[in-house]
Amino acid sequence: MTTTLLRFATAGSVDDGKSTLVGRLLYDSKSILADQLEAVETASRKQGRETADLALLTDGLRAEREQGITIDVAYRYFATARRRFILADTPGHVQYTRNMVTGASTAELVLIVVDARNGVVSQTRRHAAVAGLLRVPHVVLAVNKMDLVDWDEGVFAAIAEEFTEHASGLGIGEVTAIPISALTGDNIVTPSPNMDWHTGPTILELLETVPVGVDPSEGPARLPVQYVIRADGHRFYAGQISSGILRVGERVTVLPGGRTSTVAAIDVLGEPADTAWAPQSVAVRLTDDVDVSRGSLIVPENAAPALTRELRTTTCHLHERDLRVGERVLVKHATRTVQAVVEDIVPSAALGDLTCAPEADGLAVNEIASVVLRTTDPLAADPYARSRMTGSCLLIDPADGSTRSAGIVEETLAG
Incomplete structure (x- = not known):
């Protein structure tokens, strides 16, 4: 059983x-x-x-x-x-x-x-x-x-x-x-x-x-690409579906590039399948030879998240060294990592004494606040309320690779 x-x-x-x-x-x-x-x-x-x-x-x-x-x-x-x-x-x-x-x-x-x-x-x-x-x-x-x-x-x-x-x-x-x-x-x-x-x-x-698991019918499909596999003259894009259902024959968009194609084949645990759903790990082949690499996000053509270079996140700081406004960090979102700068840090009244002081320009260890990030390259992020996977990110120190903060995306901002 x-x-x-x-x-x-x-x-x-x-x-x-x-x-x-x-x-x-x-x-x-x-x-x-x-x-x-x-x-x-x-x-x-x-x-x-x-x-x-x-x-x-x-x-x-x-x-x-x-x-x-x-x-x-x-x-x-x-x-x-x-x-x-x-x-x-x-x-x-x-x-x-x-x-x-x-x-x-x-x-x-x-x-x-x-x-x-x-x-x-x-x-x-x-x-x-x-x-x-x-x-x-x-x-x-x-x-x-x-x-x-x-x-x-x-x-x-x-x-x-x-x-x-x-x-x-x-x-x-x-x-x-x-x-x-x-x-x-x-x-x-x-x-x-x-x-x-x-x-x-x-x-x-x-x-x-207690009920467990994600209802695959909730939310559009999201496949963050972890690895590109070449086999039998074809390219397969491997990763774990974070939400939704993927189907053979479905029109999809590859972000951040924006090229569209059709799902030609799906492989689950070494066996072909007509459909796959979260949180299955899969390898997907597309009908067209589009630019796909680690960090790409495969999504339905009619339900793609908007690309943005500015994120408003609720962030918990994990590192002993404060996170400061103007600081440069790496943002790891799903399988994609981009450079970013901390534009603003604002206390969150709803979190009471978990948050930083109103006059603070930094975030100390264990504190939680609203943090605005400006990225150098576009990200395809969902609000955390829609997807815990594609709605979350890590802030990483570009100098030594240490994890500085963990953030959840409240909204994507224009720009």
């Missing part, structure tokens, strides 16, 4: 029990090897604990163990009979906001953990803002440590209502709230007898049943 794959990220303020929740999820779903559990039990005994500290399953760095916090994104792979999972466990500290952006950028679900005793705190709001900014399709609120508030339904309901109201203002359409105790395992894998008033799913049940 073929199982689907869910990519999800976890987030939570310090000491809300996020790492314990992830450890409990892995433990109770029987996704831990015997030697891993033995190592955790040994480390727990050295700390004077009688039972295994499940948080140690994810806090793998030495500094994380010593400080009792999560610093870097920890990726975990596990599976149940119903679904496979890639979990990105992200840090809770505000100074590691960039790590959450990295972990959530490819996630289809974000699991935000709060302490039932503290409720929604400033970092909870930041995590919700990042989830809303990245337009993660599903947001789950796990109200943890319910055992420390006597399993009180009223406490849970008040927190869920406050968070949902805040999330709605960020453009998050739906929030699923689940009361849990990560320490005791209540509502993680099995329903809690202590909270029989909760009629919704457990954490694992939700993860196994």
